[in-house]
Structure formats: structure tokens, C-alpha cells
Amino acid sequence: SDPPQADDRSSCPFSTDPERHPGLIFHNNKPCNAELPAELMLDAWLTPNPVWFIRHHHPVPIMDHDQYRLVVDGVGTKSVTLSLEDLKSRFLKREVVATLQCGGNRRSELDQIEKTSGIPWGFGAMSTAKWGGVYLREVLQHCAGLSHENVEAFEVKHIIFKGLDSMEASIPVQKALSPYGDVLLAYEMNGESLPKEHGAPVRIIVPGVVGVRNVKWVGKITASQEEAQGPWQRGIAYKGFSPNVKELTGIDIEKIPSMQDLPVQSAIVFPKAGSTVELDDIEVKGFAWSGGGRGIVRVDLSLDDGKTWITADLQDGKDQAYNRAWAWTFWEASVPVPDSLKGKDITILCRAVDSAYSTQPERPEPLWNLRGLNCNCWHRVSIRHQDD
Amino acid sequence: SDPPQADDRSSCPFSTDPERHPGLIFHNNKPCNAELPAELMLDAWLTPNPVWFIRHHHPVPIMDHDQYRLVVDGVGTKSVTLSLEDLKSRFLKREVVATLQCGGNRRSELDQIEKTSGIPWGFGAMSTAKWGGVYLREVLQHCAGLSHENVEAFEVKHIIFKGLDSMEASIPVQKALSPYGDVLLAYEMNGESLPKEHGAPVRIIVPGVVGVRNVKWVGKITASQEEAQGPWQRGIAYKGFSPNVKELTGIDIEKIPSMQDLPVQSAIVFPKAGSTVELDDIEVKGFAWSGGGRGIVRVDLSLDDGKTWITADLQDGKDQAYNRAWAWTFWEASVPVPDSLKGKDITILCRAVDSAYSTQPERPEPLWNLRGLNCNCWHRVSIRHQDD
Numbered sequence: 004s005d006p007p008q009a010d011d012r013s014s015c016p017f018s019t020d021p022e023r024h025p026g027l028i029f030h031n032n033k034p035c036n037a038e039l040p041a042e043l044m045l046d047a048w049l050t051p052n053p054v055w056f057i058r059h060h061h062p063v064p065i066m067d068h069d070q071y072r073l074v075v076d077g078v079g080t081k082s083v084t085l086s087l088e089d090l091k092s093r094f095l096k097r098e099v100v101a102t103l104q105c106g107g108n109r110r111s112e113l114d115q116i117e118k119t120s121g122i123p124w125g126f127g128a129m130s131t132a133k134w135g136g137v138y139l140r141e142v143l144q145h146c147a148g149l150s151h152e153n154v155e156a157f158e159v160k161h162i163i164f165k166g167l168d169s170m171e172a173s174i175p176v177q178k179a180l181s182p183y184g185d186v187l188l189a190y191e192m193n194g195e196s197l198p199k200e201h202g203a204p205v206r207i208i209v210p211g212v213v214g215v216r217n218v219k220w221v222g223k224i225t226a227s228q229e230e231a232q233g234p235w236q237r238g239i240a241y242k243g244f245s246p247n248v249k250e251l252t253g254i255d256i257e258k259i260p261s262m263q264d265l266p267v268q269s270a271i272v273f274p275k276a277g278s279t280v281e282l283d284d285i286e287v288k289g290f291a292w293s294g295g296g297r298g299i300v301r302v303d304l305s306l307d308d309g310k311t312w313i314t315a316d317l318q319d320g321k322d323q324a325y326n327r328a329w330a331w332t333f334w335e336a337s338v339p340v341p342d343s344l345k346g347k348d349i350t351i352l353c354r355a356v357d358s359a360y361s362t363q364p365e366r367p368e369p370l371w372n373l374r375g376l377n378c379n380c381w382h383r384v385s386i387r388h389q390d391d
Numbered sequence: 392s393d394p395p396q397a398d399d400r401s402s403c404p405f406s407t408d409p410e411r412h413p414g415l416i417f418h419n420n421k422p423c424n425a426e427l428p429a430e431l432m433l434d435a436w437l438t439p440n441p442v443w444f445i446r447h448h449h450p451v452p453i454m455d456h457d458q459y460r461l462v463v464d465g466v467g468t469k470s471v472t473l474s475l476e477d478l479k480s481r482f483l484k485r486e487v488v489a490t491l492q493c494g495g496n497r498r499s500e501l502d503q504i505e506k507t508s509g510i511p512w513g514f515g516a517m518s519t520a521k522w523g524g525v526y527l528r529e530v531l532q533h534c535a536g537l538s539h540e541n542v543e544a545f546e547v548k549h550i551i552f553k554g555l556d557s558m559e560a561s562i563p564v565q566k567a568l569s570p571y572g573d574v575l576l577a578y579e580m581n582g583e584s585l586p587k588e589h590g591a592p593v594r595i596i597v598p599g600v601v602g603v604r605n606v607k608w609v610g611k612i613t614a615s616q617e618e619a620q621g622p623w624q625r626g627i628a629y630k631g632f633s634p635n636v637k638e639l640t641g642i643d644i645e646k647i648p649s650m651q652d653l654p655v656q657s658a659i660v661f662p663k664a665g666s667t668v669e670l671d672d673i674e675v676k677g678f679a680w681s682g683g684g685r686g687i688v689r690v691d692l693s694l695d696d697g698k699t700w701i702t703a704d705l706q707d708g709k710d711q712a713y714n715r716a717w718a719w720t721f722w723e724a725s726v727p728v729p730d731s732l733k734g735k736d737i738t739i740l741c742r743a744v745d746s747a748y749s750t751q752p753e754r755p756e757p758l759w760n761l762r763g764l765n766c767n768c769w770h771r772v773s774i775r776h777q778d779d
């Protein structure tokens with residue numbers, strides 16, 4: 004027979020990917036990388052499943068839920084194999100509201116200083132859901148026999164997740180086993196069966212930790228003395244370099260820790276950059292979030308590059324549990340335009356403070372890094388004020 | 392009889408305070424507030440007991456160790472009373488190396504912008520010890536019966552510590568009970584019996600959390616639905632305001648969370664500010680630390696206000712456990728003086744990145760706050776380079 008044509012969809016491994024919401028902002032299609040548009044971001048504190056950001060590394064694997072098996076094994080465990088029905092019937096169902104953020108969110112702002120490598124995300128590589136599933140620690144401890152004693156005796160340091168798409172990533176064993184870590188094997192998303200796009204039938208949710216560790220379509224979980232293999236754990240993909248590193252010659256990549264917990268983040272969603280406002284009090288709205296379960300203590304806004312500040316009102320998300328504030332906090336403020344700025348171009352900026360009183364850096368330049376990761380500088384939006 | 396004279400030492404409640412190392416930098420004596428001098432800071436990774444910083448709120452209470460009793464009570468517990476001997480004989484001895492930092496460390500830098508209220512600390516309100524004692528969680532769980540189930544059923548939110556000097560402070564119950572929280576009832580400091588000055592016979596060590604919660608001379612521990620009472624928990628003493636708050640009128644202080652975990656910190660200890668260096672490679676040394684158990688991932692130095700960077704070598708402290716890096720990390724770097732700066736005044740600055748990729752703010756101005764807390768901006772030291 005003839006060789007497949009370039010446009011023969013049946014030969015393309017991405018041809019069976021799900022259909023996607025046209026309102027997403029697509030950076031790539033094969034694999035799919037798409038962000039949540041600003042217009043939809045604040046409509047609901049729990050992002051509707053169809054507009055959730057998508058960050059894939061491979062085609063979406065096709066999986067018959069009846070055939071699904073999860074293998075749990077590794078150092079200090081007795082190996083077990085679980086079906087989806089086993090997970091649902093043998094463990095209590097748990098629900099956790101958690102925001103996920105790609106490590107490269109807001110990378111486009113760093114690219115404006117000097118090109119980095121990676122998808123040029125705006126601030127929409129971030130979404131929130133109520134996840135339903137079972138606690139990973141209960142599966143590891145009560146089913147696979149990974150006790151705290153075994154962790155010490157066998158020097159278990161990491162829990163490795165392997166996806167059916169061949170993604171591999173790991174988290175520190177303390178995060179997996181902590182009674183306050185809330186790591187889930189999730190089979191539900193916002194009350195629905197987990198969508199194919201987001202890891203059906205089962206994915207990992209690691210609250211407070213960079214998106215890439217939240218492995219979708221998880222097929223195998225392994226206790227190990229070592230981190231996961233592969234570029235997303237050991238390579239440069241999720242390692243933060245100093246701004247002075249412009250090339251990798253002479254850099255010992257193994258010595259730089261892989262990203263896990265993320266730093267404090269915030270952004271102004273409204274007004275949009277480039278828009279015109281007419282009122283003398285600007286209604287500003289946005290979100291703030293921090294990794295590691297750190298809640299948002301305060302969000303400040305400034306019209307004069309940080310000389311004076313107005314503190315925003317915290318709204319949905321402000322009352323989360325201490326060090327388990329896994330979801331974003333929405334905020335809004337009414338910011339009076341001073342006479343000196345009426346009828347002029349105005350730059351509004353925001354910054355958040357988390358419960359460790361960690362702050363966002365002022366400018367992007369000192370946090371520029373080769374891979375464009377962890378961009379969390381004060382978020383600036385330039386608008387025009389139209390005087391009456 | 393005659394009324395006591397002002398200079399009658401027997402009438403002064405501070406007259407029985409211990410003698411103190413003359414090398415400390417004293418800000419007050421009644422109560423004693425003294426910092427570790429820079430010259431001694433890097434001599435040992437574990438700060439010797441006599442030069443540890445001192446931050447008291449009251450006179451040092453006099454305590455007969457045989458008479459000492461610790462009461463543990465509150466919601467969801469069965470009340471117990473323990474002697475020092477009970478603590479030593481009925482629980483395993485645990486050792487934790489932890490750095491403590493006063494919430495006002497480096498306040499003097501904020502005072503230069505605009506006066507704050509509080510002791511004008513340099514960067515020496517910070518020291519490190521190997522603490523020996525028993526895990527608070529083991530006392531709460533195995534002796535006072537505070538199970539995870541009781542915490543949920545009785546809605547226990549805080550563990551309150553009362554000192555015999557009448558200090559009162561609390562921490563979130565999750566920190567107290569977490570198997571990775573490492574909160575201690577300490578009776579040893581660097582292998583010696585805990586000194587009077589630092590809380591003998593028993594004090595609380597809350598690794599990663601602001602100094603004031605590490606209550607000395609602890610007499611009572613109470614499980615509660617509410618935070619501790621008193622100015623150090625509920626008042627303005629340890630609350631971080633926005634820079635726009637210049638007075639407290641109209642501020643709802645109860646709504647602002649009390650400080651617990653601290654943000655990432657670092658300082659240049661050598662060369663000292665104002666010194667002259669002659670070599671063309673400046674030997675720079677200092678420390679870095681972060682709260683919440685976050686380890687130090689990187690320390691960068693700059694001679695050009697952050698335009699270019701040199702990454703320091705991490706030394707003692709660099710290999711602490713993930714999210715249990717309770718102690719500081721020492722670092723050093725050899726920084727070449729560019730031709731353009733030879734024979735000139737030079738400002739060296741440092742900044743650290745912690746394991747959540749949290750960073751230090753660039754300038755003190757945007758973090759100025761009424762109480763002068765959490766000063767962790769890039770640390771700058773001005774020196775003179777002497778050309779040959």
C-alpha cells in the first residue's frame with residue numbers, strides 16, 4: 004500500500020485527542036498546550052472543566068476504564084495492583100480543592116527581556132477544581148504497606164508516578180505521606196468523572212506543587228530511594244537557574260533541585276491590558292495563590308510603581324485552612340485615579356503576600372532564567388484613563 | 392519601713408537575670424534584648440550558647456528543676472501534669488538542629504526609611520542550635536490523648552504555650568501534630584542542659600516559625616479552638632501591615648493573621664560594611680535561611696545592583712532534608728572586582744532562593760511596615776576597594 008500521507012489523520016498519534024473548547028488560547032496542538040483565557044478566569048472560583056488549561060507532553064492515551072490497572076510497588080512496599088473499582092470501593096472518597104499552575108506560567112513576560120525556551124504562556128496556565136478521589140497516603144500505607152518505619156528502614160525518599168503517556172515524575176515521600184499533604188489519586192473533577200483530557204480514569208493531584216508532578220493517566224506508583232528518571236524530573240525542564248546562566252556548559256544539572264512547591268503568584272485579570280477605563284475609581288480584579296499550602300494574607304495594588312499602595316479585598320478562597328490553602332484567592336479593589344493621572348496612560352500593578360510573608364519580586368529581570376520558570380514578579384497592566 | 396530606692400537591686404525584678412557574654416550587642420537590659428555580633432556569627436554552624444541572641448519580654452524566671460511541672464490540657468485532651476524527669480524518662484529523646492530568628496531581625500534597615508516601632512536589630516537576632524528534648528506531638532498524642540480524631544471532633548485549631556514569665560503564644564495544631572513538623576519540648580541546647588537564659592528547664596522549639604512562638608520556661612500547653620491571648624499573638628506586635636498603614640485607626644487587627652512561618656532571608660557577614668579590601672577577588676561570606684523548613688537552593692551575589700550575578704558555594708547546612716531544612720546554610724564566594732570598580736566604593740549585595748523558589752525583595756521600601764517585621768530585602772554592604 005501507499006505510504007501514509009502527511010494529512011492522513013489515522014496515522015497521526017494525536018488524531019484521537021479529545022475535541023477542545025474553542026475559547027481556549029492554543030499555543031500548540033500536537034501535543035496540546037492551551038491556556039485559560041482571562042475573560043473566563045474569574046467567572047467561577049472552580050474553573051469549569053472544558054476551559055481548564057491543558058499542558059500535555061504526548062498524545063492523550065486511550066484507556067478502557069474496565070481494563071485500567073494501577074500498580075503500586077517499590078522499596079518498602081508489598082506490590083499491589085488495583086482496578087478503578089478497587090480504588091472507589093476500598094478507600095474513603097476524599098475531596099480537595101486545589102489550583103494547578105504550570106511551572107512556565109507567565110513565561111512570555113521573561114521572553115520580553117531575553118528569549119527563554121518553552122511555551123510562551125500568559126497568566127492562564129493555571130486553573131482550579133474540586134478533585135474527588137482517594138488519599139495517596141491511604142493507598143500507600145493501608146494497602147501497599149509503606150509505613151513510616153519502612154520509609155526510614157529502606158531510606159525511601161521519593162514516590163514516582165508513571166503516566167500511561169510515558170510521563171514520569173516524582174515527589175518527596177514526606178509530601179506523599181503527610182497527614183496534611185492531601186495528595187490524591189483523583190477520579191473526579193468538579194463533581195464529574197475525570198475527563199480524558201485531564202487524566203481519566205485516574206491522575207495524581209499534588210496540591211501546592213508545580214503542575215508537571217500532577218501526573219495524568221497514572222499507571223504505576225513506585226516508592227524509591229531516587230527521583231524519577233527523565234527530562235521532566237532530572238533534565239533542565241523544571242530547574243531554576245540564576246540569570247547569569249545563559250548556556251548549560253559547565254553547569255552540573257543534577258545538583259540543581261527539581262521544582263516542587265511553587266512561590267507566591269498573583270495577576271490583574273481586569274481591566275485588561277490596553278483597555279480604556281472611564282470611571283474615576285477603577286474596578287480591579289484578579290487572583291492570588293501560593294505553593295506549599297500557604298494562604299494569601301494580603302494583595303496590594305499600586306498606580307505609582309510601588310510608591311504607595313491600596314490593599315484589595317480578599318474574596319473566594321480567603322478562608323482556607325492554615326498551610327492547606329491549596330486553591331487560589333480571588334480579590335478586587337476600587338482604585339481611585341489621582342488627578343495627576345486623569346486622562347493619561349496608567350500602569351496598575353499588583354503583588355501578593357503569602358502566609359510565610361513571602362513576597363513577589365518587583366521586576367522580571369532579576370528572576371529571568373534560561374527555562375523561563377517561576378515568573379512571579381509584580382503583575383503590571385497598562386491601560387488608558389479617559390477623562391470626561 | 393522606707394520605700395525601696397530606685398537603685399536597690401533587690402527590688403528590681405531583673406536583678407536575678409543571668410550574667411551575660413560581654414561580646415553580645417545589647418539593645419536593652421531590662422528585659423534583655425541582645426544580638427549575636429557579626430564577628431562571631433560564622434565561627435560555628437551551631438552558635439555557642441553564651442553568644443546566642445537573647446530576646447526577652449520579662450525578667451528571667453527562677454525555677455527549681457525538681458519543682459518544675461508542665462501541665463498539658465485543653466479541648467480534646469485528658470489533662471496531665473509532667474515533671475522534668477517524666478519528660479526525660481517517658482519519651483524518646485529527639486534532636487533537631489534549628490535556627491531561630493526574631494520577627495524583627497534587620498528592623499534597623501526599615502528604620503532608615505521611616506521609623507518603625509521595636510528594637511532596632513541588625514542581622515544578628517538569629518542563631519542556631521542542636522536542641523535535645525521530646526517531640527511535642529508524642530506528648531500530645533501518647534500522653535494527653537490528643538488524637539487526629541479528637542482534633543477534628545473538637546475543632547482544635549491551635550496549641551497554646553504559656554511561659555512562667557507570663558509570655559503566651561500559639562501555633563496551628565497541624566504544625567504541632569505533623570510527623571514532619573519536629574516541634575520539640577527542649578531541655579538541652581547544643582549538648583548542654585538548657586541554660587536559664589534560653590528557657591530552663593523546658594522550652595518550646597517550633598522549627599521554621601518566628602522566634603516569639605518558641606516559648607521559654609513553658610509551664611502550660613493547652614489545646615484550643617482559639618489562638619493564644621495577649622499582645623504577642625493578637626496585638627500588633629507580630630502582624631505584618633502594608634506600607635500604606637501609617638497608623639492603626641480603622642485597621643481591624645484581628646483580621647490580620649499572626650506571623651508563623653518566616654520568609655527567605657540572607658545576609659553578607661564578611662566583608663563588614665565600611666571595611667577596605669585590597670585583593671582583586673573579594674572573599675564574601677554569609678548565611679541564608681528560610682522558614683517552613685524550606686531549604687536554600689541558591690545564593691547569588693552582585694556588585695552592580697542586580698544587573699549581573701555570581702552564584703555562591705553553599706556549605707554547612709546545604710544537605711538538610713526536604714521541607715525539614717530548619718537550620719541556616721552558610722555560603723561563600725570569591726567575587727572578582729571588575730576593572731571599572733577597582734579603587735572605588737563598591738556595594739555588594741546578596742539574595743537567596745528557597746526550595747519553593749521564593750525570593751527576597753529587591754528593596755526595603757515596598758516591604759516597610761509599621762512594626763518593622765520581616766525585613767528580608769537583598770542585603771547590601773558598602774566597602775572600599777583599595778587599588779595597588
Ligand SMILES: [Mo]
Pocket residue numbers: 058104105106107214215
Ligand atoms: Mo508545567
Ligand SMILES: [Mo]
Pocket residue numbers: 446492493494495601602603
Ligand atoms: Mo521576636
